[in-house]
Amino acid sequence: MSEELGKSSYDCDICKESFLEESKFNQHKQIHEGEKSYHCDICGKSLSDRSSFARHKRIHTGEKPYHCNVCGKSFSHAHSLAIHKQIHTGQKPYHCDICGKSFSDGSSLTKHKRIHTGEKPYHCDICGKSFSDGSSLTRHKRIHTGEKPYYCDICGKSFSQISSLTNHKRIHTGEKPYSCDICGKSFSHSSSLTSHKCVHIGEKPYSCDICGKSFSDGSRLTQHTRIHTGEKPYHCDICGKSFYQGSNLTTHRRVHGGEKPYHCDICGKSFHQGSNLTTHRRVHGGEKPYHCDICGKSFSYSSSFTSHKRIHTGEKPYHCDIFGRSFSESSGLTQHKRIHTGEKPYRCDICSKSFSQNGGLTQHKRIHTG
Numbered sequence: 001m002s003e004e005l006g007k008s009s010y011d012c013d014i015c016k017e018s019f020l021e022e023s024k025f026n027q028h029k030q031i032h033e034g035e036k037s038y039h040c041d042i043c044g045k046s047l048s049d050r051s052s053f054a055r056h057k058r059i060h061t062g063e064k065p066y067h068c069n070v071c072g073k074s075f076s077h078a079h080s081l082a083i084h085k086q087i088h089t090g091q092k093p094y095h096c097d098i099c100g101k102s103f104s105d106g107s108s109l110t111k112h113k114r115i116h117t118g119e120k121p122y123h124c125d126i127c128g129k130s131f132s133d134g135s136s137l138t139r140h141k142r143i144h145t146g147e148k149p150y151y152c153d154i155c156g157k158s159f160s161q162i163s164s165l166t167n168h169k170r171i172h173t174g175e176k177p178y179s180c181d182i183c184g185k186s187f188s189h190s191s192s193l194t195s196h197k198c199v200h201i202g203e204k205p206y207s208c209d210i211c212g213k214s215f216s217d218g219s220r221l222t223q224h225t226r227i228h229t230g231e232k233p234y235h236c237d238i239c240g241k242s243f244y245q246g247s248n249l250t251t252h253r254r255v256h257g258g259e260k261p262y263h264c265d266i267c268g269k270s271f272h273q274g275s276n277l278t279t280h281r282r283v284h285g286g287e288k289p290y291h292c293d294i295c296g297k298s299f300s301y302s303s304s305f306t307s308h309k310r311i312h313t314g315e316k317p318y319h320c321d322i323f324g325r326s327f328s329e330s331s332g333l334t335q336h337k338r339i340h341t342g343e344k345p346y347r348c349d350i351c352s353k354s355f356s357q358n359g360g361l362t363q364h365k366r367i368h369t370g
Helices: 022-033 050-061 078-089 106-117 134-145 162-173 190-201 218-229 246-257 274-285 302-313 330-341 358-369
Strands: 002-004 007-011
């Protein structure tokens, strides 16, 4: 036991986490000892103590029995309610003695200190990866087990993290709670707002070491790098098609399922992805929000604007790995590669003659139509 702020505490000699109650300390020790005597009959997960088991079951039932008497918000854990209440009081009694940052609960301070020490006491027994907090290890293990305990009550889709479920539900509700304080544009994800703000300040701290192009966020650089490497790590388990981005795979899967969750409230047309709906709405409004600051031309679509800018810059980021020729658009590279592969995907439905480009098929059909 140790003394801090006049309170007795129980300290774990393995991960250094502290507890005010001996019962909580004893439960915690079972995490390290590996004892798990409580089994969930819904998902099969095993837990080390009864209280953790009771909390876990609330993931499946959605039960939130702890209510804030100030704002009415509900929580599945009493500890979460206690931490939440400090938002209203502003109380942050736990202070980091290294950087001075304050926290509303001791566990947050313990996790924070690991930023300074680099300590990662939670280890995955499958792949050996280490983590600074237990919740990160729990989320990581779902990669190995495939467990997805969070279900959308609208469409039935499952997720491994509750934050992913929260983000997903905004597809159905259209909620965009993150607003830019400069232009007023709203976003469904906080990360999207962070990336958007870089547009206003012009900050692009992520640079490609191959072509030098800069980006406002790291994920866009990662996606861009795949143009050079040709890497497509996201694979469709139905048809085998591969994609540069996970979001493209998600959209593609809707082709197989026929799912079109995005609906135009003007004409009723439906789309596989939200960006297509946004683009489609410009047909009704005539909006062209993308302006070239060199020649003044405006565009309805960001992709058309990006392609247009390459006329001025001469940029050709798409390279043929056989011939070495470069192209300003990916479609140009795709068409060019058919010279090497001999692929002719456009077939005449009258005489069955095939062509490598759609334009060639269009010209050919005039022979039949006169």
